Structures are given as structure tokens and as C-alpha cells.
Amino acid sequence: MHDIRAIRENPAAFDAALGRRGLPPASPEILGLDESRRAKILAAETAQADQNRASKDVGAAKARGDDAEFERLRALVSDKKAEVARLQAEAAEQDEALRALLLTIPNLPHADAPTGRDEDDNVELRRWGTPRNFDFTPVEHFDIAGVKPGMDFETAAKLSGARFVVLKGAVIRVHRALAQFMLDTHITDHGLTEMWTPVLVKDEAMYGTNQLPKFAEDSYQTTNGWWLIPTSEVTLTNTVAGDILDETQLPIRMTAHTQCFRSEAGSAGKDTSGMLRQHQFEKVEMVSITTPETSMAEHERMTRCAEAILEKLGLPYRTIVLCTGDMGFGAQKTHDMEVWLPGQNRYREISSVSVCGDFQARRMNARYRPAGGKPEFVHTLNGSGLAVGRCLIAVLENGQQADGSVDLPAALHPYLGGKTRIAADGSLA
Structure with a gap:
């Protein structure tokens, strides 16, 4: 969510920042709605003042027996009352229209985010590990002989359709071990607090972390209105929604291992083989709530937390910073970690760590009170630590014999x- 006052004060800077994302100027439409809304509010206040004055004069006219003036003023009060109600209703409609518009506009990129159009303009920061030299041609995870008995796509399709898998035996034990290893590392080594949260949430939670309204088609909604979370970023971040925290409580650093659900509406034909892109998957998520002054340092810290998991597992990876045209909707700046998959002979994303500034906090009304100061919006960050299924793929492909x-x-x-x-x-041996 954007600060309307900041847009009013510097619309050119706002549009220039959107331009870095490849988007057209939005300030004319925003400020047009805002100006009309404010004019309606002012007109309503003026009409209310006229109504109040006329109401006082009604009594005076009646007291002095001026029936004609009494009737005129009484009619004026009635007219002004109707005018106030109409103007307030129109202002409320325009206020909602302005809010709806602001909810569809992505976060403004941080100055440190490289400007670019798409993934070809992302910038590699570093690499760790050397991809293994195989004395045979490595295959993808689902074609490894020892993996095939524990990775059943046919039964999953019978149960649920495409983009699902049934894991069993040794494979699911490794999957479960990965999740536990990630949690233990984040809790013990990185100082994160483990949480267990619902996977069904209300509209407000999805709006708070910018899944709604723009990405409704990418998520699943139940018949009674709950949403299945696409990531526990939704629940972890929203734990502070509506709160005013004390500065001494920050930073808040959380982690959770949950099921995640995505419709993958925009991925038709992509990664249809194997379990790289699934409707149901597991992830260990990291979320931090910080002060504005510390959020960029926290971004680097969270990136290292994700990288540490890959290093402990001995998985070669590279870290890139996403350009403005490839960043997610709510991000100011994003680091992606891409793990080496020998079966595909390429690096593939396994974690995104993003700093969102106060973008989500404004949507959630999540604030903190600095010592001796007025409440300010917190900054929020989120990142995968890691996607468990993709990590399983990497472990299987890099370790294949x-x-x-x-x-x-x-x-x-x-x-x-x-x-x-x-x-x-x-079998496990």
C-alpha cells in the first residue's frame, strides 16, 4: 500500500519509480481520485456547518414568532441534511475507489535494485560450490532408479490430477528430514522463533501481504471464504497486523514449516515433469519484522540464513539480485538463490528473500512506537528457507550415482x- 501523502508531495518521483518496473505513470489517476474525494469531504463539512447554523436559527425564529422564517429554515436544515448524506456517501465511494486502485499498484523498487526488464537483466552477486563432474550423464530426479519407487505421479494424478505427487518410503523420509534440518538450523544457528500457523486465512490476511486483489487466481479459496495460504509469509507477517509494537520488541524473527497451495494459473506448460512446480508443496519460511533503519541489514542477514542451508547440504548455488522488472509485487529488493540441478544442467530458484519496506505494514496497519516518539510503520521481510520439495530435488540430483x-x-x-x-x-541404506 502506498502513502497518498507521499504521492501528493512528489508525484514525479512516484511515477519514475513505477517506470523502473516498466509501468506507466499512475499519479494522474490517483491524484484525480484523491482530489475529487477531498473536495467531496470539504463540501460535506461546509454543508454540515450550514446545517448546524440553520438548526440554531430555527429555534430563534420560532421564539420570535416568525413562522415564514421558521419554515424556510426548517426546509433548509432538511435540504442540508440530505446534501451532507449524499456528499459523505460520494466521498466514501471515492475513498474506496482510491484504496482499490492503490491496492493494485506494486511496491516501489529500492534504489539498490538494478533497473531491468526481465530475468535476463538480473545481476549475479556470488556463487558457492562447484557443480560435480559426473562420469555418466545425470538424469532428472524422477528418472533416478532409486527414487522412482518413492515418487508416484500416477497415483497422485488418480487422486488429484496434474501437478501433485505421492511420496513414500525413503524419499518421503529424506523430504521430512530436510524440513526438520532446516527448522533446527534456523532455530539453533540463526535465532528464529518457530511458529505453527493455520493454512486457512481470511481475506484480510491475504490483502495484508499483497496476495489480494491482484493474485486471487493464483490461490485457492474454500466455499466458505477462507483462502489456502500460498506461503506462510501470509500468516507469519499478519501476526502483527493492527498492532503497535514497542521498539524493544524488534526485530521479530520467525520461521514456520507449512503446507503451501498455489494454483499456478500462469504457468501452463512450465515444468510439467517431476515435482518442481506443484499445486501443493512444503516450505520452511522466514519472516522478519524490523524498524526502517535496520531492514536492509536484515535483508542481508536473511539471505545468509538461506545460503547457509544450501552450504550445509553441500549444494552448489548462486545468489542473484532481481532487476526491477522481475521483482515480486510487494518487494523493494529481492535476492534469489538458485541451486544447481545437474539433471537440467542449470541453476533453478530455490529461495527468494525480499525486503518490502512499509508496503505490507500499511496494508496491515502494523506499527511500532520508537522511544519517546509517535507510532511508525514497521518494515517487513520474507524469504524461503527453503522450499522443501525443490531442495529434495537438488539433493537427489546432485547425489545420484x-x-x-x-x-x-x-x-x-x-x-x-x-x-x-x-x-x-x-531403500534407505
């Missing part, structure tokens, strides 16, 4: 009862 078995990262061995690999027959 010529005989169809998979060597598993040492960091997972304690979570698997000391087992170190998936044998070619699909």
Missing part, C-alpha cells in the same frame, strides 16, 4: 537414523 543410488548429504544422516544413501532399489 551411476547405479541409480543416491548419496545423501552428511547433514541429513542424523535425521535418517544414521542412513547415508538411497539404494538403487529405493
